[in-house]
Amino acid sequence: MLSENQLHVIESPVNSKIFLSGPAGCGKTSAGVERMRALLKAGVPGESILMLTPQRTLQEPYISLLNSPERGAGGDATPATLGGIARRMVDLFWPLCAEAAGFAHPDQPPVFLTLETAQYYMAHIVRPLLDEGYFESVTIERNRLYSQIIDNLNKAAIVGFPHTDIGSRLDAAYFGEPAQRRVYADAQDCANRFRAHCLQNNLLDFSLQLEVFWTHLWPDPVVRQYLRRSYRHLIYDNIEEDGARAHDLIREWLSDFDSALLIFDEGGGYRRFLGADMDTGWALRELCDEHITLNESFVISAGISRLNSALQAVLLPEKTASVRPEADSNENWLDATLKIIQTRFYPELLDSIATETRRLLNEGLAPAEIVILAPYLSDALRFSLMNRLEARGIPTRSHRPSRSLHDEPASRTLLTLAALAHPTWKIIPPKFDVAYAFMQSIEGLDLVRAQLLTEIVYRPRDFSLGSFENLQSAAQERITYSLGSRYETLRTWLNEYRATEPLPLDHFLRKLFGEVLSQPRFGFHSNFDSVRVASSLVESVKKFRLNLAEQENAPDLGKEYISMLEDGVIAAQYLTGWQENPNSVLVAPATTFLMMNRPVTAQFWLDAGASGWYERLAQPLTHPYVLSRGWDASSGRTWSDADDVAANRDALARLVTGLLRRCRQRIYLGLPELGESGYEQRGDLLKAFNQALMAESNNT
16 A cells, blocks of 8 residues: 555656655665556566665665566566766777776777776786785785775765875874884775776776766766766665765756665765765765655664664663654554563574474474564574574575675585695685595484595595595495485596586586586475575686686686685675575674664574674774775874764664664564673664663653
8 A cells, every 4th residue: 555655756757856855665676666666557668777776785676577577578677786877988988098097908998897806906916015014904804805805996986086185184083002003004005906907907996987987978968968868767765875076976967867766874874984975975866856754664663663762762862862662552552562582502592492482483483574684694693593503494694795606515515625626726625524525415414414424535645535435335325325326426536527628717606506416305405595696606706707708818717717716806796695585584784784784583683782783893994984085085084982882873763764774573682691702792782772662661
């Protein structure tokens, strides 16, 4: 059932330009989808509709409409991001911009880098400098170091300042140890060297794609005319999660559209650490003919709404002084809304959450209606929690975008088998990795028997695998002949592949997956999480191969790729990781769940006393607030502890509101006396709950 304001948006004349705002759960995206349907039904050519979002995962509702059989015949709208538009235009109009942008080989085609390949090239530039003493005072993993330098370049492009100003902006706002100033200078030098390497070799990472588009193509009348003729109608959703330069683009482009619908989530801004700018997004309302606000939530219950108001009154008292919590006729609203799971030790908390999840499923709640959230999802926590859920027969999946593909069991299995199949790489997998690969590959094989099998058959010196038939009968019986038969199938396949001409790594992985691992009685046959990871891995390898194949004297790309992953390179974003599985419970970091933008019935919040709910990750090479348009770099002002406290409090308030507005009925608050690290924790989120509940008890 659509509200009056939603219908007004949907049924507005084809030439309307509307700014639609409101909190999460009030039907803004639903109105946007129906507006697209109405435009198509009114005869607007689909290919003339541009549908923009800050990241591709937010386009799912619109793409579902375009793929729906209910939609009439006609062209498809164009789903895009700012980065996607920049890349297409650079690729299409490369001759117009290559020489002016300073590329050394304008007569040769561009090579577009993913996040992974950008880290690969950054690593080759930074590694020798580390030996010279760069970043001596920094104690973070190398992959994080590479990604933070790339993040600085991206922020410069998204915000709109020269990349050569990164170090000076960070330095000017810093007040502390002098050694940190050297770190900023080192980061600036690495960024400059990386940009010079890209220009010399026709490489374009995200930041350079955006810079070239904004500086050289967008002002060009030929490009403007092409975009003007291609797209006549705009739907731009979640504009609060996009950067300032994206908003600048729309500010200049909006007058060229026949119609526009700009959608703003008033409680958003979760991607601020990636350059999101709510202020410049909100300012776009001034350019629209009409500003419509939706306030009525179609998601949350009265109890959740009251809990949200009580928490906001504690977290942001100066902004909510005049707002009173919504009245609820049910005196027991708190019992129906909030349940506290209190334990002494962290493992006990995980056991209790798994048991309660099983109870909810037994009562008929769908698995997709349950999420288990943490401020950060460490490998240990992910393994422990998912193990407990799976032991209770609970279908589950996890998603952590920053998790390296090398850390995923499925990808480690595939890459270990790839190393065994390519002895010329001379990458010798440790025995444990081989045993783990056997366990993941062969359905029913546990780690104990996998290690026994590996000890007997694996010979690291010549990469050979012995036959199961040659094992002593006692070992065969212990492993079982059924599992031994599956091992023999895998071993024979690897040996036959070794005798043929080697394939590119992504082709090899497709062949291995299709001919062995996806077959019945093998590990990937019914493990959809492994299938998802395998799909992302193949896509990653393919992009890596295509990027480096353009370079002269390209090394053995399969070996190079494995070496890159062993460096801990952070994975790029792959849509398969974000796609919904209606039959599983989601385990994810809280911010990741928010960017999925979907409501659920029950949410579990792990370790509410942890500081990770509001504190920023330690990032010694970058700063999301200083490298933003809202920070006056010329003022000489430094970032103080008071700024940190205010920013953390605002971030916590946004996070809490975002989560609650995506919860239909109940919040489960996990409170161990000792946190994941074994220490007692009393963070701001827990204090806010205590104060809010005390205020509610006094009111009643």
